Amino acid sequence: MSRRPAALLTPRFALIVGSGFAYFLALGTVLPAVPQYVKHRLGGGDIAVGVAVGVLFVGAVLLRPYVGRLGDRFGRRILIVSGAAVVAVSVLLYGAVESLPFLIGARILTGLGEAAFFVGAATMVTDLAPVDRRGEAISYWSVAVYGGLAFGPVLGEQLIDAGGYGAVWIVAGVLATLAATLGFFTREVERPAAVGAGGGGHLLNRAAIGPGTVLFSGLIALAAFTAFVPLYVDDVGLGSADVVFLLYGGLVLVVRIFGARIPDTLGGRRSGVLALAATTTGMTIMALWGTTAGLLVGTAFFAAGASLLYPALLLLALGGAPESERGSVVGTFSSFFDLSQGLGSLIVGLVAAGAGYRGAFGAGGIFAAFGCVGLVVHTGRRRARRVRSSEMGVLATEHPAP
Numbered sequence: 001m002s003r004r005p006a007a008l009l010t011p012r013f014a015l016i017v018g019s020g021f022a023y024f025l026a027l028g029t030v031l032p033a034v035p036q037y038v039k040h041r042l043g044g045g046d047i048a049v050g051v052a053v054g055v056l057f058v059g060a061v062l063l064r065p066y067v068g069r070l071g072d073r074f075g076r077r078i079l080i081v082s083g084a085a086v087v088a089v090s091v092l093l094y095g096a097v098e099s100l101p102f103l104i105g106a107r108i109l110t111g112l113g114e115a116a117f118f119v120g121a122a123t124m125v126t127d128l129a130p131v132d133r134r135g136e137a138i139s140y141w142s143v144a145v146y147g148g149l150a151f152g153p154v155l156g157e158q159l160i161d162a163g164g165y166g167a168v169w170i171v172a173g174v175l176a177t178l179a180a181t182l183g184f185f186t187r188e189v190e191r192p193a194a195v196g197a198g199g200g201g202h203l204l205n206r207a208a209i210g211p212g213t214v215l216f217s218g219l220i221a222l223a224a225f226t227a228f229v230p231l232y233v234d235d236v237g238l239g240s241a242d243v244v245f246l247l248y249g250g251l252v253l254v255v256r257i258f259g260a261r262i263p264d265t266l267g268g269r270r271s272g273v274l275a276l277a278a279t280t281t282g283m284t285i286m287a288l289w290g291t292t293a294g295l296l297v298g299t300a301f302f303a304a305g306a307s308l309l310y311p312a313l314l315l316l317a318l319g320g321a322p323e324s325e326r327g328s329v330v331g332t333f334s335s336f337f338d339l340s341q342g343l344g345s346l347i348v349g350l351v352a353a354g355a356g357y358r359g360a361f362g363a364g365g366i367f368a369a370f371g372c373v374g375l376v377v378h379t380g381r382r383r384a385r386r387v388r389s390s391e392m393g394v395l396a397t398e399h400p401a402p
Contacts, residue, residue, distance in 0.1 A: 008128075008129055008130060008133050008136060008137055008140075009140075010128070012128060012186070012187065013125070013128050013129075013137070013140075015182060015185060015186055016080075016121055016124050016125055016128070016141075016182075016183075016186055017125070017140060017141060017143070017144045018144075018182055019080065019084070019121060019179045019182035019183045019186070020121050020141060020144035020145060020148070020179070021143075021144035021147060021148050022148075022175050022176070022178040022179040022182065023084055023087070023117055023121070023144075023148065023175070023176060023179035024144055024145050024146075024147070024148025024149050024152065025147075025148035025151065025152045025155070025175050026087065026088075026091065026148070026152070026171075026172040026173070026174075026175035026176040026179065027087070027114070027148065027149060027152060027172070028148045028149040028150065028151065028152015028153050028155070028156070029152040029153070029155050029156040029159070029168055029171055029172045029175065030091060030094070030152075030156060030168055030169070030172050031149065031152060031153045031156060031226050031230075032153045032156045032157050032160070032230040032241055032245075033156050033159075033160055033165055033168040033169075034049075034052055034053055034094075034103075034107075035049045035052070035053060035227055035228075035230050035231060036160065036165075036230060036231075037094075037095075037103070037165050038052045038100065038103070039231070041098060041165065042098065042099070042100050042103070044100055045353065046349055046352045046353045047346075047349045047350065047353050048100060049227060049228075049231075049349060050227060050345045050346050050347075050348060050349020050350070050352070051104065051345070051346060051349065052100065052103060052104060052107060053223070053226065053227045053341075053345045053349075054223065054227075054341055054342040054343065054344065054345025054346050054349075055104050055107045055108055055111070055342065056107040056108070056110050056111040056114065056341070056342070057111055057114075057337075057338035057339065057340075057341045057342030057345075058108055058111060058338075058342050060111040060112065060114045060115035060118075060335070060338040060342075061111075061115075061335045061338035061339045061342055062335075063111075063112055063115040063116070064115045064118075064119055064331045064332070064334050064335035064338060065204055065205075065328070065331045065332050065335055066331070067079055067115055067116050067119045067120070067331055068119050068123070068205070068327045068328045068329070068330055068331015068332060069327065069328055069331065070327075071119055071120055071123055071327035071330075071331065072324065072325065072326070072327035072328055075188045076119075076120040076121070076123050076124040076127070076186075076188065076327070077120065077124075077183065077184075077186050077187070077188055078120070079116040079117065079119055079120025079121075080116075080117055080120040080121050080124070080179075080180075080183035080186060081180050081183045081184050082113075082116055083113045083114065083115065083116030083117030083118070083120060084113065084117050084176050084177070084179040084180035084183055085113070085176075085177070085180045086109065086110075086112060086113025086116070087110050087113035087114060087117065087176040087179075088113075088173045088174075088176035088177045088179075088180060089109075089173070090106050090107075090109040090110040090113060091106075091110060091169055091172040091173050091176060092169055092170065092173040093106045093109075093169075094106050094107075094165075094169045095165055095166050095169050111338070111342075113176075114338075115334075115335075115338070117179070117183075118334055119327065119330055119331045119334060120183075121141075121183070122138075122141060122314075122330050122334065123326055123327045123330045123331075124186065124188075124189065125137055125138065125140075125141040126138070126318065126326055126330070127189035127326070128189060132264070133264065134264070134315060134318065135260075135261070135262075135263030135264035135268075135311055135312075135315045136260045136261050136263075136264055138263070138310070138311040138314050138315060139256050139257075139259070139260035139261075139262070139263065139311045140256070140257075140260055142256055142307075142310050142311055143252075143253060143256040143257060145310070146249070146252040146253075146256065146306060146307065147249060147252065147253055147256075149226075149249075150245055150246075150248050150249025150250075150252055150253075151245070151246070151249045153226075153230070153241065153242075153245040154242050154245050154246055154249070155171070156168050156172075157230075157240055157241060157242050157245075158242075159171055204332045204335075205317075205321060205325055205328040205329045205331070205332040205333075206320075206321075207317055207318075207319075207320030207321035207325075207329055208317040208320075208321070208328075208329045208330075208332035208333040208336075209332065210316075210317075210378040211268075211272075211313040211314070211316045211317040211333060211375075211378070212313075212317065212332060212333045212335070212336030213336060213374060213378075214272065214276075214313055214371045214374045214375045214378065215309065215310070215313050215333065215336045215337060215340065215371075216336040216337075216339050216340040216344075216371075217340075217367045217368065217370050217371030217374060218275070218276050218279055218305075218309050218313075218340075218367070218368050218371035218372075219309070219337060219340035219341065219344065220340050220344035220347060220348065220363070220364050220367040220368070221279050221282075221283045221302065221305075221361075221364030221365060221367065221368050222306060222340070222341065222344075222364075223340060223341050223344035223345045223347075223348050223364070224283070224344075224348040224352075224360040224361050224363065224364035225248075225299075225302060225361075225364070226341075227345055227348060227349065227352075227360075228348070228352055228357045228360050228361070229241050229244055229245075229295075229299075231357060232295070232357040232358075233295070235290070235357065236290065236291055236292045236294075236295055237292065238292050238295070243296075244295060244296065244299055247296060247299050247300065247303070248299050248302070248303045248306075249303075251300060251303035251304060251307065252303050252306060252307045255303075255304060255307035255308065256307050256311075259307070259308075262308060263308070263311045263312045263315050264315075267315075268312045268313060268315040268316035268319065268379075269312075269316065269375065269376075269379040271308050271311070271312035271315075272308070272309065272312040272313050272316070272375050273372055273375060273376065274305075274308060275304075275305045275306070275307075275308035275309035275312055276305065276309065276368050276369070276371050276372035276375065277305070277372060278301050278302070278304040278305030278308075279301075279302055279305030279306065279309065279364075279365070279368040280305075280365045280368040280369045280372065281301045281305075281365075282298045282299065282300070282301030282302030282303070282304075282305060282365075283298065283302060283361050283362065283364040283365030283368060284298075284362065284365040285297055285298035285301060286298030286299070286302070286358065286361040287358045287359070287361040287362035287365060288358075288362075290358055298361070305368070310337075313333070313375075314330070314333055316379070317329050317332075317333045318330075344367075347363065348360040348363055348364060351363045
């Protein structure tokens, strides 16, 4: 008789995913507003747009490894509630003073809250998941992440047209408050005792560095997409980015929901290679085919890659560390996400200033290709180490020490 699989889609799991969707919908709502606000209201250029978009991740990339260790020691719930509350307050401040330095300061504050919420919520999702369904759990969680980041911009565009930038900041603040409220009703999961403060005493968990580096390279394409698609649509005569973000979000949801078991079935390595190949293809199409059709076809390939990349690589990272370091792994791994959007936004902003928006998309494709090579090299080295360890164990058994 076959063993019944452990339950995953429980009310507790749904609550944390719901909180995540409200939170990332808040962040997604401001995605198209920030570039347009900087360019049209504050008079900034392409580099200023890249800085304003990417600076959110500066505070987050520095804080995530610390909050991962705190989550292992004190629990995930406090990170979820406090992080969402900080984001709610900070986005309400965006339009308080019409000044680029003020906006940058508020965005850094948003990044600090973003770091705490993401680590707390993403780690709690893995706490709730059976080990053999962890990739599936990460896929469902990332529906909230990418669904919010995909459909939020559509909401943001509508709010800009209906009520201006102030309406965007207010709605985003309300959504982040809703995320904090839902997070308040979550309950901690009993976990193994943490080793030290997580990560074996290291600030950066070593198991997450390799997969995180690949994530950094692969998601520079996302920085180019989110920063410059709202501006590039004018060049191809589309007028609004709504349809692009709807296509992106819809495809991500389809793959994440109906392909949730892909990372568990194929494994992190194969899923990651597939994701990076699709991302490279999508960005290359957008760079070389400068029409509305090229933008939409490229977006379709890019969405397919984005839907698989994060679950595949996080699965690899979690598989290389003990259960007691789960928060530390998520904190370290997700800091590479922030780094890709912070440093990546600056990189693609510089490229766009010199080579245009299509040049920025091309740069995203090149970095994704580098990430694909890096993933193959990293997993090859990990496999070789396992083989050597196994061989040494066999030798020790056959020839025990006197």
